[in-house]
Amino acid sequence: MSQLEAIVWKDGQLKILDQLLLPTKSVHLRIETVQQGWQAIQKMQVRGAPAIAIVGCLSIAAELQATLGDESPGAQHPDCESLHNYVSFSLAHLVTARPTAVNMRTEADALTKYSSSVRNTCTVAEMKVKLIEWCKNLLAEDVATNKRLGDHGMQSILDDAQKESREKVTLVTICNTGSLATAGYGTALGVVRSLHAKEKLGGLFMLETRPYMQGARLTAFEAVVENWPNSTLVCDGAVGALLNTHKVDAAVVGADRVAANGDTANKIGTYQLAVLCAAHKVPFYVCTTATSIDMTLESGAAIPIEHRPQEEMTRVAGHRVAAPGIKCWNPAFDVTPARLITGGIVTEFGVFRPDQLKEAMASHNK
Structure with missing residues (x-):
């Protein structure tokens, strides 16, 4: 197995x-x-x-x-x-x-x-x-859908890279969106997988993704097993410095729910990554299958946000790291506004700007 x-x-x-x-x-x-x-x-x-x-x-x-x-x-x-x-x-x-x-x-x-x-x-x-x-x-x-999604995302990122005559691309991601989060291929990491298969992946930076550490525990695990080149773990708080000092071609993230206007709920920390990418002019891609797009919600304001137990913040591997009695605010997700999704929303049907999403999904749901 x-x-x-x-x-x-x-x-x-x-x-x-x-x-x-x-x-x-x-x-x-x-x-x-x-x-x-x-x-x-x-x-x-x-x-x-x-x-x-x-x-x-x-x-x-x-x-x-x-x-x-x-x-x-x-x-x-x-x-x-x-x-x-x-x-x-x-x-x-x-x-x-x-x-x-x-x-x-x-x-x-x-x-x-x-x-x-x-x-x-x-x-x-x-x-x-x-x-x-x-x-x-x-x-x-799910595997077939994610492969199509991965190839669409790969092509869009490579098209941008070719404008600057770059043969390989370096990406940044948060959380885990690969084989461990799907039936075996991945959404945002499916794009990484497609790039690697074409020998076009120059490197991958992954955020730890506190407090549950999906980046450190899971994405890093996948990167090592798959032997993705120049895979590098980064503290959540260091991503601004990373974008300011390293060449990163694009950010690729997953989605737990996308509203009709393109606002996207994803793992906590995604919003701040999007803000920093906008500040550093790094294209920001949301990679999601159509099953995560919720056309019943007009905007991200209506997406319910799960809050997790405070112990996930106050303890690491069972060991207390926070002062007893401190209050905790522990949302599991945040919402990235559509305006910050500058690269596009990558689906199994293609890559769309947020303002194209309604028409694209209506076309494919006929």
Whole structure:
């Protein structure tokens, strides 16, 4: 099993890489129930908007897989209507685990609609198989989608670089948006992966991403495993000095939710990175699949921001680093205004300016 295989579905079983233990330990946990899936998402044993949605759906598939063959009158789901209601309830529960990332809600809506469409067309056993297959397909679909996204982002960045006759590019990123946050390729780190495959990656700076340290623990881990050239970890507070003293061609970040106007919620610290990139004229790209774009919200002001426990700030690896009694403000995400997304919003359909987003998504949703 690969060190970077964060989500594994094999022989009807779901296993996830416990990302709380990285980079020192690589342990895969078996998820057998919806509640275990909810807990893994809420505790951030699995994280990254695409991965959250996939694990949430597959936790339902794991439960259904375990009951295949048990369709007796006394079974948990004696008829298709009961099964549909259970799936709908489970999906609504999973959405509550991490409220900022919209992917879980997007896939919950899609799976609920699919469940409703098949409940009157087959037996309970057949319906279970159909639902399991729908969930399994999310893995392959996510990888294919992210590869397209990565190639679009790569081409846009290289087009800018060629204007200055640069053969290779150096990027900066925050948080983790690669194999560990998706089904196996990545969004912002998918762009990095595409550049590396073409031997066009000159270097990658990654911010630690305090307080959860996804950059230091996870992105640095991916960079070492994948042997990306000149991969360098940077303190969050040093990124301004970095941009002032080093040549950085572009910033690439992920997204947990993008509003209709292009305002983007991403890991805390993304907004300050965008402000600094604007000050240093470094193109700033948001890299996201269409499932993270929420056209029901006009602006980022309506995006719910998750707040995390204060212990994530006051303790590091279990050791207290802050004075007892101090108050903490610990938002997990911030919102970057569309005006600061100067490079564009990179999707599987292409790269768009924020003011092009509504029209682009309407075109591809027809």
